[in-house]
Amino acid sequence: MKVLLTGANGYIGRRLKKLLIAHKDIELRVFVRNKNSLSKEILENYEIVEGDTFDKEALKKALDGVDCAFYLIHSLNKKNYKELDKISAQNFIDTATESGVKRVIYLGGLGVKNSETSKHLLSRLETGEVLSSSKTTQTIWIRAGVIIGSGSASFEIIRNLVEKLPVMITPRWVETYAQPVAVDNVLEYLVSSLYLKYDKNLIVDIGSEKMKYKDIMLQAATALGLKRYLLPVPFMSINLSSYWLNLFTPIPFSVAKALIEGLKSEVTMQNDNAKEYYPQIEPMSYTDAVKKAVEEIEQNQVVSRWSDTDGTTWDQSHAKQINDAIFVDRKEADISSYDKEKLFKVITSIGGKNGWFDYDFLWEIRGIIDKALGGVGLSRGRRDHCDLRLGDCLDFWRVEDIKENERLLLFAQMKLPGSAWLEFKIVDDKLIQSAYFYPKGIWGRIYWYALLPVHYFIFTNMINNILKSCKNI
Structure with missing residues (x-):
């Protein structure tokens, strides 16, 4: 039938x-x-x-x-x-x-x-x-x-x-x-x-x-x-x-x-x-x-979760929003000596019990604040410790795009005065890590500038520790 x-x-x-x-x-x-x-x-x-x-x-x-x-x-x-x-x-x-x-x-x-x-x-x-x-x-x-x-x-x-x-x-x-x-x-x-x-x-x-x-x-x-x-x-x-x-x-x-x-x-x-x-x-x-x-x-055999996406994931409208993002924090690293498959495996292990490559206590504080505001916080974790797929929820992010050994794009689902994304791209011999923020009004701009010092430490350490973790595999 x-x-x-x-x-x-x-x-x-x-x-x-x-x-x-x-x-x-x-x-x-x-x-x-x-x-x-x-x-x-x-x-x-x-x-x-x-x-x-x-x-x-x-x-x-x-x-x-x-x-x-x-x-x-x-x-x-x-x-x-x-x-x-x-x-x-x-x-x-x-x-x-x-x-x-x-x-x-x-x-x-x-x-x-x-x-x-x-x-x-x-x-x-x-x-x-x-x-x-x-x-x-x-x-x-x-x-x-x-x-x-x-x-x-x-x-x-x-x-x-x-x-x-x-x-x-x-x-x-x-x-x-x-x-x-x-x-x-x-x-x-x-x-x-x-x-x-x-x-x-x-x-x-x-x-x-x-x-x-x-x-x-x-x-x-x-x-x-x-x-x-x-x-x-x-x-x-x-x-x-x-x-x-x-x-x-x-x-x-x-x-x-x-x-x-x-x-x-x-x-x-x-x-x-x-x-x-x-x-x-x-x-x-x-x-x-x-x-x-x-x-x-x-046993890591969770087939689906209540928070699974309904399919309204990455599309051209999101691409335009990212291109229009007013604030971007971008880090780059030379990966010519790295195994790109292993590197992507490390990138997609992010979040949940695996953590965020240092400064986890800052992520936890942000999760507590998000919960206090009625958001999802960090308690959703990951569906699986190893596997990641399009639409998966990852702490207070959602996987918007994933291309094997090329790209991982996360969309922020925490309470924010705007829209935010975190992207990892492997392009030739470079790893490009980008945080995008599209602010909503004056409070969105205040939010971004207030967190600039924190972002510097978090995102700098993140890309460095991703490379270190790759070498340890």
Whole structure:
């Protein structure tokens, strides 16, 4: 069958793509905003269509001749995401119907509509309703709550809180019920939905045991071999809880707030369709899911993370912004006697637990300041200690461009009065390290000049230590 995968660079999409490739009976087509965000293997062996769900011509091209399509799209990072999600879903199901697509498979969230339903959850529910509105294209709507897996937002929050805080002051939402589900089970349900012998719309709620959020925290601590204590208090508002998560986990304030708002209402299963239509799938227990996630992290086998880019990476508009950058700090070094492959390997090892080639304490201070301002800070680290790919988050940077043995470009995602990039280029026998800054107003200019002394020491040491590290390989 011909299958279209959307959201292929997201947390679930990356993992699902890997599974679909292994199925020889599937002819896979991938729909992404930027094909350069895909691996060389995908680009060479699979059909790629560039565009997004707001471009109807691109949608027609993507859905033409498709039997089944996965809809793994949301616009949470945008201010008006609720309206955008509805438009996106309507465009998709309309075009799918016109193109004769037999089945759409959508991954949404557990929950019911009521006065306490958060804006984020309401958006996921409305998206499912829109996708289920076609009279000729069937929609299988898989609904999951707290997804437990290495790199998932939910698991990153739980793990970081449990590991960092022996005693946790918690708001009232810890008494709310949820049904966590292992990411491996989510993928099983999605893949199995391709082969389901059923021709009507279907809502399938999935999850393991029903438990309170406080038990989710405490059982995670037990699985990690830790003893933890919770002290519920009545005075923690949504904003205060969001800052708390932002401070102690890799989740930025905006995402933390959307998640916290959703904790007011239960996210539990409303039907038994998972058992009835997918009897072959045995849900993994919560404790086993936590242990497996930790094992993947320890063994550097994290396939995807919640912070993975949606594909809106390097393009000509960014190139123009860099060319227009008002401030540039450039260092150059002669590398005629260096192995360029080894040198690039050293460059791409930057960040996370590997550090920033000296003055790490200054980077940590900047990370603390960023967290205090509601930014991502340094706690995201790296997905993998060795491997780096386009779209990866790297502390408070994101990989915007990476060309083997030629170039690494990082875009700053910390709170800044402007836009910043850090670039490493190998050109002939030179290593060129450049920091670009495009200021926003007078505060952007003050920011740059105030940090000039710090930049001198950081960036001079950085290029020198990169060369030293290369010689030690």
